[in-house]
Amino acid sequence: MKKKSIGQFLSGSREASLVIVLVVLLIVVGVINPSFLSFTNIRQIFLNNTLTFIMALGMLCVMLTAGIDISITSTLAFAGMSIGMLQKYDVIHNTFLLFVIGALIGIVCGFLNGIIIAKGNVAPIICTMGFMYIWRGMAYVISNNNWASGMDVAGFSDFGKDGAPGPYIILIVAYVVFFVVMKWTRFGRRIYAVGSNTEAARVSGINVDRTLTSVYTIMGFLAGLSGVLSVSIYASAQPNMQYGKEMDVIAACVIGGVSMNGGRGSVAGTFLGALIIGIISKALPMVNIPNFWQNLIKGVIILAVVILNVVTQRTMDRQNLLRREM
Amino acid sequence: MKKKVLSVLLATTVVASLLAGCGSTAADTAAPAAEAAPAEEAAPAEEAAPAEEAATEEAAPADDAAASASGSTYALVTKSAGNPFMDRMATGFQEAVEDAGGTVVIQNPEAATPDAQISVIQSLISQGVNSIAVAGNDANALTAVLTEAEDAGIKVLTLDSDVAPDTRAVFCNQAGVDQIGETLMEAVYDLTGGEGDWAILSATSQATNQNAWIDAMKKLMESDSKYSKLNLVEVAYGDDEPQKSTDQTQALLQNYPDLKVICAPTTVGIAAAAKVLQDQKSTVKLTGLGLPSEMAEYIGDDDAHSCPYMFLWNPIDLGRLAGYTSVALVDGTITGAKGDKFTAGDLGDYTIEDIDGATQIILGPPFKFDPSNIDEWKEVY
Numbered sequence: 254m255k256k257k258s259i260g261q262f263l264s265g266s267r268e269a270s271l272v273i274v275l276v277v278l279l280i281v282v283g284v285i286n287p288s289f290l291s292f293t294n295i296r297q298i299f300l301n302n303t304l305t306f307i308m309a310l311g312m313l314c315v316m317l318t319a320g321i322d323i324s325i326t327s328t329l330a331f332a333g334m335s336i337g338m339l340q341k342y343d344v345i346h347n348t349f350l351l352f353v354i355g356a357l358i359g360i361v362c363g364f365l366n367g368i369i370i371a372k373g374n375v376a377p378i379i380c381t382m383g384f385m386y387i388w389r390g391m392a393y394v395i396s397n398n399n400w401a402s403g404m405d406v407a408g409f410s411d412f413g414k415d416g417a418p419g420p421y422i423i424l425i426v427a428y429v430v431f432f433v434v435m436k437w438t439r440f441g442r443r444i445y446a447v448g449s450n451t452e453a454a455r456v457s458g459i460n461v462d463r464t465l466t467s468v469y470t471i472m473g474f475l476a477g478l479s480g481v482l483s484v485s486i487y488a489s490a491q492p493n494m495q496y497g498k499e500m501d502v503i504a505a506c507v508i509g510g511v512s513m514n515g516g517r518g519s520v521a522g523t524f525l526g527a528l529i530i531g532i533i534s535k536a537l538p539m540v541n542i543p544n545f546w547q548n549l550i551k552g553v554i555i556l557a558v559v560i561l562n563v564v565t566q567r568t569m570d571r572q573n574l575l576r577r578e579m
Numbered sequence: 580m581k582k583k584v585l586s587v588l589l590a591t592t593v594v595a596s597l598l599a600g601c602g603s604t605a606a607d608t609a610a611p612a613a614e615a616a617p618a619e620e621a622a623p624a625e626e627a628a629p630a631e632e633a634a635t636e637e638a639a640p641a642d643d644a645a646a647s648a649s650g651s652t653y654a655l656v657t658k659s660a661g662n663p664f665m666d667r668m669a670t671g672f673q674e675a676v677e678d679a680g681g682t683v684v685i686q687n688p689e690a691a692t693p694d695a696q697i698s699v700i701q702s703l704i705s706q707g708v709n710s711i712a713v714a715g716n717d718a719n720a721l722t723a724v725l726t727e728a729e730d731a732g733i734k735v736l737t738l739d740s741d742v743a744p745d746t747r748a749v750f751c752n753q754a755g756v757d758q759i760g761e762t763l764m765e766a767v768y769d770l771t772g773g774e775g776d777w778a779i780l781s782a783t784s785q786a787t788n789q790n791a792w793i794d795a796m797k798k799l800m801e802s803d804s805k806y807s808k809l810n811l812v813e814v815a816y817g818d819d820e821p822q823k824s825t826d827q828t829q830a831l832l833q834n835y836p837d838l839k840v841i842c843a844p845t846t847v848g849i850a851a852a853a854k855v856l857q858d859q860k861s862t863v864k865l866t867g868l869g870l871p872s873e874m875a876e877y878i879g880d881d882d883a884h885s886c887p888y889m890f891l892w893n894p895i896d897l898g899r900l901a902g903y904t905s906v907a908l909v910d911g912t913i914t915g916a917k918g919d920k921f922t923a924g925d926l927g928d929y930t931i932e933d934i935d936g937a938t939q940i941i942l943g944p945p946f947k948f949d950p951s952n953i954d955e956w957k958e959v960y
C-alpha cells in the first residue's frame with residue numbers, strides 16, 4: 254500500500270477534516286479568551302452537553318436507516334418530568350431505580366415510534382412529529398403546573414453535580430458500546446445495510462422491520478436516559494425542558510458527516526460533531542459576542558462545517574474512483 | 580404464531596392511539612387552542628391530576644357560568660403553561676373572582692410567546708368575556724388584539740408584565756419598578772461590601788419587566804454616589820432555559836475572576852446560577868428574584884450556600900389583586916384613571932397611580948426570603 258501524503262490524508266477522511274475544524278475553533282477561541290482551554294472548562298463542555306452527546310448516538314442509528322426522530326426532546330421531557338414528579342411526591346428516591354424508570358419510559362416511547370414507522374410504513378418525520386406533540390403534552394399533563402426543583406430532587410441531583418463522575422461514566426460507556434456495536438457486530442452492520450439499500454437488505458434476508466423498530470427503540474432509550482440525566486444535572490424538571498434541542502442533536506450528526514439519506518455516518522464523526530456543537534455553545538458567551546448574534550453565528554458555523562463536509566466527501570469519492578481505475 | 584404477534588402489535592397500536600387521543604386532548608387545554616371550550620378551568624394546584632380528569636374538566640364549569648349570580652365572566656391569560664408562579668397567580672385570581680360571585684376563565688398559552696397569547700385572546704373575544712387580564716409576553720406585539728378586545732367592550736388589564744399603556748385600562752404591578760431596582764441594588768451593595776465587580780443574569784433580552792428592572796438599577800448606579808464603586812461588568816441572558824443559564828453563569832465566572840455578586844432577577848436564571856455556584860463552591864454570592872420552593876436548597880448564610888437572601892412577591896396576592904381589579908373595572912367602580920380608589924377584598928384599599936405615563940396599582944414592596952423564613956415559604960410556592 255502506498256503511503257499517503259498529509260494532504261491526501263486530510264482530504265481523504267471526513268473525521269480528519271472535522272478534527273481540523275475543531276482545532277481551528279479551539280485556537281481562535283483560546284486566543285481570544287485563554288481561560289477557555291482550562292481543564293474545568295473542557296470538562297464543563299462535556300457535562301453541559303451530555304444530553305446532546307448521548308442522544309446523537311441514537312440519532313446516528315436512526316439517520317443511518319434514512320430516518321429521523323424529532324420526538325426525542327419530548328420523550329426526554331416526559332421521562333424527566335415523570336421521575337421529577339416521583340421525587341416531588343416522595344414516591345421514589347432511589348437514583349438507580351429512577352434511571353431504570355426513565356429509561357423504560359423512553360424505551361416504550363421509542364418502540365411505539367419504531368413499530369408505527371416499520372409496520373405502518375409511516376414517514377419517520379410524520380410519525381415522530383405526532384409523538385413530539387404527544388409526549389410534550391404528556392409532560393405538561395403530569396407536571397400539572399408544577400416543577401420539581403432543587404429540594405425535591407436533593408440527593409438525586411448529586412449524581413449529575415458539577416464534578417461528580419456519573420455523567421462522564423455514562424458518556425464514555427455509551428460511546429465505547431456504540432463504537433463496538435456499530436463497527437463489529439452483525440446488528441450494527443445490519444443498520445448500515447438497511448440504510449444504504451433497503452431492498453437489497455430485505456432480499457439478503459435481513460429483517461428490515463425488526464431493525465427499524467430496534468433503532469427507534471434505542472433512540473427512545475437514550476432519550477429517556479437523557480431525561481433522567483437532565484433532571485440530575487440541572488436539579489430541575491420542567492415540562493418545557495430542552496425544548497427545541499432536538500435540532501442541536503440533528504445538527505451534531507449532520508456536522509459529524511451522517512448522511513440524511515442513510516447508510517453513511519460513524520460514531521467517531523458523531524462524537525466530533527457533538528463536540529463542535531458543545532464548543533460553539535460554550536464559547537460564544539465566553540468570547541463576548543453579544544447575545545443577539547449568538548444564534549446567527551451558530552448557524553453560520555454549522556453551515557460552513559456541513560459544506561466543508563460535502564466537499565471532503567466529494568473529493569473522497571473521486572479519489573476512491575481514481576484508485577479503482579488504476 | 581406470526582398472527583398472534585401481529586395481533587399483539589395491532590393491539591399496542593390501538594392502545595397507543597388511545598393514549599395519543601388522551602394526551603393530545605389534555606395538551607390542548609394548555610395549548611392556545613383556537614376554539615377553546617367556554618369557561619375552561621385551569622387545573623388546580625394540589626394533586627397531579629390524571630389525564631382523563633383534565634379532559635373532562637372542560638365541560639363542568641360551563642354550568643357554573645349559567646348559575647353565577649353576577650353573570651360576568653373574567654378571563655386571565657398567563658404567560659405560559661407549566662409555570663408554578665403563573666399557576667399560583669391563577670389560583671389567587673380565581674379566589675378573588677369567585678369571592679365576588681363571578682365566573683373565571685383561565686388560559687395558559689403553551690409557549691411563553693406573544694403569538695401564543697394572541698390566539699388565546701382572540702378566542703376569549705369571540706366567547707364574549709367581560710374582562711381579560713394578561714401577563715404580557717411582549718410589550719407591543721399584543722397591541723392589535725387587545726385594542727380589538729376593548730372595541731368589543733371587554734375591559735383589559737395587565738398583571739405581572741405590562742403592555743403598551745394605551746391598550747389596557749390598568750396594570751397590576753407586583754412591585755414598583757423603582758422599588759425593585761432599589762431593593763436589588765441595596766442587596767448587591769450589601770453582598771459586595773460596597774465595591775467591586777458584579778453581573779446580571781437576566782431572562783430573554785426582550786422581556787419587558789426584566790429590562791425595566793435592569794434599567795432602574797443602572798439609573799440608580801449613575802445617580803447615587805453610594806454605588807459609585809460598584810462595577811456592573813455584564814448583563815448576560817439565559818433565556819429562562821436552565822442549560823443556557825448554566826453556560827452563561829459559568830462564562831461569567833471565567834470571564835470575570837474578580838466577580839463578587841451575580842444578581843438574577845428571574846426565577847429560572849437564579850436557580851440555575853445558584854446550582855452552578857454551589858456545585859463549584861464558588862465564593863461569588865447570588866441574589867435576585869426567585870421562587871422559594873426552587874431556591875430553598877441554596878439559601879443560607881454560610882459558605883456552603885450560594886444565596887444569602889433573595890426577593891419575590893406573593894403570586895397568589897398578585898392574582899387576587901388582579902381578580903378584584905377585574906371585578907371593579909367591569910362593575911364600573913374604577914375606570915383605570917389616576918386617582919381611582921377601590922377595595923381589593925382583604926388585601927385592603929388601593930389607589931391607581933400614574934408612573935411614567937403608565938397607570939398602575941402597586942401590590943406592595945418585594946418580600947425578602949432569607950434563612951429564617953425560607954423553610955416556611957418553600958411549602959407555599
